Amino acid sequence: MVESGMSFNLEQFVIDNEIGRSVRKTLEGMNVNEETIALDTIKNVGPGPESDFLGEKHTRDHINTQWQPELFDRNNWETWERAGKKTAFDRACDRVDEILETHEPKRLDPDIEKEVKQIVKKADKKYAKK
Structure with a gap:
């Protein structure tokens, strides 16, 4: 730690x-069962490259089960650029900035x-420099 904890960075x-x-979500583990495997949807x-799972009801029903980062970008290089x-x-x-403002x-x-x-x-009485 910089300066033994005497400084910090928001x-x-x-x-x-x-x-x-991310760690908390990982530690929750995954439910693996017929519903989450979605074999019928996969079939x-x-x-193939033209396969599209985004329009499937199963995908819409389970889209929020995956951890969604707020800071880390999962896009490809071109999209990120x-x-x-x-x-x-x-x-x-x-x-x-948003937190400080709101x-x-x-x-x-x-x-x-x-x-x-x-x-x-x-603590001030005990540890404060005199």
Whole structure:
């Protein structure tokens, strides 16, 4: 860590969150059964470069089961270039700006806030440079 944790980067937090989302989704595992395998749909559509699963009801019903990245681009090179060549860091910068502009933090319960302030005050007395 840079400077032993004395500095931080908001964009890195956003990227780390994206990686965490991916790991959580992976750890959920996959349901493998007749419905998720969709053998009937595969047989109906058939093999080949002209095969199109996007129009199939099964695809529409299950489209949200796959993890969808917010920062990482899954497009091919040409599509990525046409879209402006934004890197994951570029998207993280945009996301940080969006969060800073729109986020409304939830207020702590007053009792919890009071307790946190007491903890900080005690730590300041113990660890603050004199």
